[in-house]
Structure formats: C-alpha cells, structure tokens
Amino acid sequence: MSEYEKYQQIKREARWTGLALFVLIGFWIFAGFGLADLPGEVLGMPVWAVTSSVGVWFFAILLVKFLTSWVFRDMDLDEGKEAEQHE
Amino acid sequence: MNNGNPAALLPLLAFMVVMVGIGLYVRRVQARGFANNFVQQYFIGNHDLSGFVLAMTTVATYSSVSSFVGGPGMAWQIGFGWIYMAVVQVTAIFLVLGIFGKRVAMLSRKFDAVTVVDIIRERFQSDALASMAAFIIVLFFCATMTAQFVGGAKLFAAVTGYSYEMGLLLFGLVVVAYTSIGGFRAVALTDTCCAIMMMVGIVLLLYYVLQAGGGYSNIMASIHANHPEMLEPLSAGHMPAGLYLTQWILVGICTIALPQSVVRGISYKDTKSLHHAMLIGTIVVGFMNIGINFTGILAHGVLTDSLQSYGGVDNIIPKTIVTAMPQALVGFAIIGPLAASISTISGLLIVAASAIIKDVYLHYQQKKGLVPTAGRLRWLSMSVTAVIGIVVFCIALTPPSLIWIINMFAFGGLETAFFWTLLLGLFWRRANKLGAILSMGGGTLAYCLTQGMGLKVMGLHQITIGITVSLLFFLLGSYWGKPQERKVLAKFFPEEQEQQDATVSK
Numbered sequence: 001m002s003e004y005e006k007y008q009q010i011k012r013e014a015r016w017t018g019l020a021l022f023v024l025i026g027f028w029i030f031a032g033f034g035l036a037d038l039p040g041e042v043l044g045m046p047v048w049a050v051t052s053s054v055g056v057w058f059f060a061i062l063l064v065k066f067l068t069s070w071v072f073r074d075m076d077l078d079e080g081k082e083a084e085q086h087e
Numbered sequence: 088m089n090n091g092n093p094a095a096l097l098p099l100l101a102f103m104v105v106m107v108g109i110g111l112y113v114r115r116v117q118a119r120g121f122a123n124n125f126v127q128q129y130f131i132g133n134h135d136l137s138g139f140v141l142a143m144t145t146v147a148t149y150s151s152v153s154s155f156v157g158g159p160g161m162a163w164q165i166g167f168g169w170i171y172m173a174v175v176q177v178t179a180i181f182l183v184l185g186i187f188g189k190r191v192a193m194l195s196r197k198f199d200a201v202t203v204v205d206i207i208r209e210r211f212q213s214d215a216l217a218s219m220a221a222f223i224i225v226l227f228f229c230a231t232m233t234a235q236f237v238g239g240a241k242l243f244a245a246v247t248g249y250s251y252e253m254g255l256l257l258f259g260l261v262v263v264a265y266t267s268i269g270g271f272r273a274v275a276l277t278d279t280c281c282a283i284m285m286m287v288g289i290v291l292l293l294y295y296v297l298q299a300g301g302g303y304s305n306i307m308a309s310i311h312a313n314h315p316e317m318l319e320p321l322s323a324g325h326m327p328a329g330l331y332l333t334q335w336i337l338v339g340i341c342t343i344a345l346p347q348s349v350v351r352g353i354s355y356k357d358t359k360s361l362h363h364a365m366l367i368g369t370i371v372v373g374f375m376n377i378g379i380n381f382t383g384i385l386a387h388g389v390l391t392d393s394l395q396s397y398g399g400v401d402n403i404i405p406k407t408i409v410t411a412m413p414q415a416l417v418g419f420a421i422i423g424p425l426a427a428s429i430s431t432i433s434g435l436l437i438v439a440a441s442a443i444i445k446d447v448y449l450h451y452q453q454k455k456g457l458v459p460t461a462g463r464l465r466w467l468s469m470s471v472t473a474v475i476g477i478v479v480f481c482i483a484l485t486p487p488s489l490i491w492i493i494n495m496f497a498f499g500g501l502e503t504a505f506f507w508t509l510l511l512g513l514f515w516r517r518a519n520k521l522g523a524i525l526s527m528g529g530g531t532l533a534y535c536l537t538q539g540m541g542l543k544v545m546g547l548h549q550i551t552i553g554i555t556v557s558l559l560f561f562l563l564g565s566y567w568g569k570p571q572e573r574k575v576l577a578k579f580f581p582e583e584q585e586q587q588d589a590t591v592s593k
Binding site: 010013014018020024025028032033036043044045046048052074078 | 134177181182193196304335357361363514581583
C-alpha cells in the first residue's frame with residue numbers, strides 16, 4: 001500500500017467505526033427503552049434488563065468482530081518513514 | 088485506628104511487591120533501549136505492545152476507582168437502569184483504537200512523536216497550542232490522580248480498619264515508585280496485572296455477595312418486593328432520560344479524545360495487535376462494567392437498610408466487602424478496586440511527566456539548539472515523574488470531598504479540550520491553528536465556567552455545552568483564519584501520486 005492508499009484505508013476504517021457506534025446506539029435504545037414494557041422475566045430479571053446489559057455487550061463484541069475481520073486491513077506502520085529515508 | 092485487620096494487609100502487600108518488582112524487571116530488560124533512545128523507551132515503550140497488553144492497559148487506565156466504588160454504589164440505589172447506563176462504556180475502547188489507533192501510530196513514526204501533544208504541534212505548527220495542551224493535561228491529570236488516591240485510600244481505610252494515611256502511603260508510594268522506575272512499559276505491564284486482578288476481584292465479591300444474601304433468587308425476590316423501581320430503566324425518576332444522553336457523550340463517545348487513551352495508539356507493535364486489542368478491550372470493559380454494577384445491585388441482599396444509614400453511595404461497596412467477605416479474604420477483595428486506582432494513576436502520571444519533559448523542556452532545549460545528554464535526560468525524566476507523583480500524593484493527604492465530581496470535572500475538561508482538535512485535526516484538511524486554539528481554549532473555559540457556576544442547558548451535564556462551544560469555535564477559526572501550509576498538510580494528508588505529479592508540473 002502506498003501512503004495515499006493507507007490514509008484512504010485508515011479514513012475508511014474510522015468512518016466504519018463511527019458507523020458502528022451509531023448502529024450500537026440504535027441497538028442500545030431498542031434493547032433498553034424499546035423492550036422496557038415487555039412482560040416476562042429472564043432469570044428473575046425483566047427482559048429489558050438482560051438485553052440492555054449483556055445483550056448490548058454481546059452485540060458490541062459482534063460489531064467489533066465484524067469491523068476487525070471485514071473492514072480493517074493489516075498494513076505496515078513504518079513504511080512511510082522508510083520511503084522518506086530512501087529518497 | 089489501631090484495630091486494623093492484619094489478614095487484610097498481607098495480600099495487598101504481596102501485590103504491591105509484585106508491582107514494584109515489575110517496575111525493576113522492566114528497567115533491567117530495557118536497559119539497552121534506555122541507553123539508545125531514552126525518551127522513546129521511557130515514555131512510550133518503543134512501539135512494542137502486543138494486542139493483549141494494549142487492550143488491558145487501555146481498559147485499566149480508563150477504568151478508575153470510581154467505576155469500582157461510586158458506580159456500583161449508585162447501582163445499589165438506582166438498579167438496572169445504572170447498568171444500562173454503564174454499558175455504554177463498551178464503546179470506549181473500540182472507538183478510540185478504531186478511529187485514532189492507526190492514524191496516531193503512523194504519524195508518530197513519521198515525526199518520531201512520543202506524545203499526543205507532539206502530533207498536535209506538528210499538525211497545527213503552534214507552540215502556543217502545544218503549551219496550552221500540555222498545561223491542560225498536567226492540570227486535569229493531577230486532579231484526576233488526586234481523586235484516585237483519595238478514593239483508593241478511603242476504601243482501604245473503610246475496609247481494613249487501618250488509617251487513611253497508611254493506605255495512601257502503602258499504595259501511593261508504590262505506584263509512584265514503579266512508574267518512575269520503569270516508565271511506560273512498566274505501566275503497561277502492571278496495568279495488565281491490575282486489569283486481571285480487577286476481574287478476579289469482581290468475581291470474588293459477586294460470589295460472596297450471593298452467599299451472604301442467601302442466594303440469587305432470594306435477593307432478586309426481595310428486590311422485586313421492596314424496590315420495584317429498580318427494575319425500570321428510569322427508576323421511578325431517579326434516573327432521568329437526560330442522564331442517559333449525557334453519559335453517552337461523557338463516558339462513551341467523547342472518551343476517544345482522552346490523551347491517556349490516544350497515546351496508547353503510539354505504543355503498540357503492529358496492526359494485528361491493534362485489531363486484537365479492539366476485541367479484547369471491548370470484552371473486558373463490558374465484563375467489568377456489567378459485573379461490578381450487577382454486584383452493586385445484588386448487594387441489596389447484604390445491605391438491607393436505607394442509603395442514609397450507610398452514609399452515602401460511596402460507602403456501599405466498602406460496607407458490602409466488610410459484611411459479605413470472610414475476614415481472611417477481605418485483603419483480596421480490595422486488591423481489585425485498588426488496582427483500578429493505581430492503574431489509572433500510573434497511566435496519567437507517565438503522560439503528565441511526558442508533557443513536561445517532552446512537550447515543554449525538550450522542545451525549548453531544541454529551539455535553543457541544545458541537546459541534553461542521555462544521563463541528564465534520564466535523571467530528569469525519572470525525577471519529574473516522581474515529583475509529580477509526590478505532589479499529588481501530598482494533596483491527597485488533606486483530601487477534597489466529592490471524588491466523583493472532581494473526577495468528572497477533569498474528564499469532561501479533557502474531552503472538551505481534545506475532542507475536536509484531534510478528530511478534526513487528523514481527519515479534516517481545512518482544520519487550522521486558529522480553530523484549534525479557539526476550540527481548545529474557549530471550549531475548556533466555557534466548560535469549566537459553566538461547571539463551576541452550576542449552569543446547565545435543559546438540565547444536561549456541562550459537557551454538552553463544552554463540546555458544542557468548542558465545535559463552534561473550531562469551525563469559526565477554521566473558516567476565518569488561513570488554512571495550514573500545503574507543506575504541512577501534505578505530510579498529514581498524503582495525495583495520490585498522479586495528483587502530486589500534476590501539482591509539481593504546474
């Protein structure tokens with residue numbers, strides 16, 4: 001990857017990370033406030049209490065897994081500097 | 088107080104010995120690095136952290152003693168709404184590493200940068216801005232460190248029966264010692280131990296709370312019967328919706344700009360480590376926040392009286408430990424919260440020292456054309472780290488009250504100062520020196536003034552004011568002032584080869 005391509009990739013990763021944040025906020029609202037009136041219990045807790053804690057946590061882990069396997073790319077962090085030295 | 092519990096002291100002492108041991112070990116192992124490039128090695132560990140250690144040190148520095156004492160105390164009072172709010176912190180690690188991790192890593196290698204301020208200085212070409220940033224870091228970090236010292240020592244006194252001062256001496260001097268001896272690498276390794284101990288401590292406390300409360304279903308039944316509001320997100324008005332919103336901003340989104348987190352982007356080895364750290368960090372931070380606050384709720388099985396009878400939320404966890412844990416294990420139970428405290432202190436201490444040595448002292452030496460000898464640099468770095476630590480330690484001896492608020496004050500102030508400067512500075516070409524200076528200065532001032540006067544808009548935390556004012560100032564300055572020079576921008580925003588050729592031939 002050239003320096004330009006690396007920067008484009010880093011921008012892309014940052015954008016996707018930001019997008020993941022908004023997806024997570026959406027899920028968080030749904031899992032807590034959205035399910036607050038749902039009847040029934042899980043392990044003695046209201047359903048929303050489980051989905052909004054452990055549920056949000058698992059969802060975040062899945063999101064990060066998605067980011068790191070599909071969006072993020074490995075790159076050499078040093079190359080830019082070496083190239084400069086070669087010039 | 089002479090009625091201390093010696094059994095509580097031993098595990099703690101052993102833990103502290105291990106911490107200092109790590110400091111000494113790191114110093115020996117890194118002897119060559121220290122001789123080669125002392126500043127690089129001492130303040131950032133020479134780009135060497137693995138994914139696991141990067142995740143653990145970021146989480147441990149981020150999770151403070153208030154996440155372990157004040158937080159679960161609030162959960163005891165409010166119920167599941169508090170966990171719902173605390174869980175927003177699962178964003179903190181993947182956001183900072185995902186957005187800034189690679190950007191900061193590449194730029195720091197390009198400029199031989201060791202601190203976040205180094206990068207800000209290169210980007211905006213302004214000594215005034217860099218000095219302001221260094222000043223804000225040292226000021227707010229000292230406030231946060233004091234709060235951590237106070238929180239840790241209070242917990243120590245409440246749980247072991249020994250005095251506050253003794254607690255402060257015991258773990259306070261230890262953290263200052265290993266940080267100044269081993270530098271960033273020691274901070275990262277001890278942080279990893281601390282993060283593991285925090286998790287062990289949570290599991291241990293949860294187990295004994297369940298035991299002492301007569302089992303899980305028993306405790307939950309009593310909460311259903313006596314505190315039904317704890318099962319609602321808004322907790323019958325104890326947990327206003329506005330608080331959820333501001334918590335997203337304060338402990339979620341804006342934490343990406345905390346210099347102590349961003350600087351970790353300089354420290355890791357390769358991008359694989361970064362990707363690992365994002366995943367591990369998210370798992371660990373979620374486990375801690377849900378685990379400790381859930382334990383706080385279940386403490387209702389142990390502490391059944393009213394909040395007043397325990398003297399406030401900060402006393403809930405200490406009282407729970409003393410009541411629920413067997414005497415012999417109390418010492419293990421407080422290692423977790425104390426680990427949270429010292430790992431935050433060490434992380435801040437090394438960054439505060441780097442601000443003074445690298446961003447102020449070395450910079451002005453360089454401007455004068457002087458190169459300090461390696462020996463002098465080594466001696467200065469270590470003594471500055473030790474002196475800052477000892478000054479904060481002395482402030483904590485006569486403690487200011489309300490640790491949670493002091494901590495939050497600094498937290499929001501740092502976020503206001505650095506959020507737009509870093510985010511726009513690193514990803515927006517148009518961002519310029521005037522915008523950054525106005526934003527950092529004006530935003531922080533607006534935040535501190537409104538916080539100090541208790542001024543609020545729509546009842547929301549002042550971070551909303553700070554972050555808005557700082558954005559407006561940034562945009563104002565960026566469109567009003569002149570853009571940064573092309574030469575500087577070219578280093579930060581590489582252009583496509585053809586474009587570059589085209590501009591050259593013009």
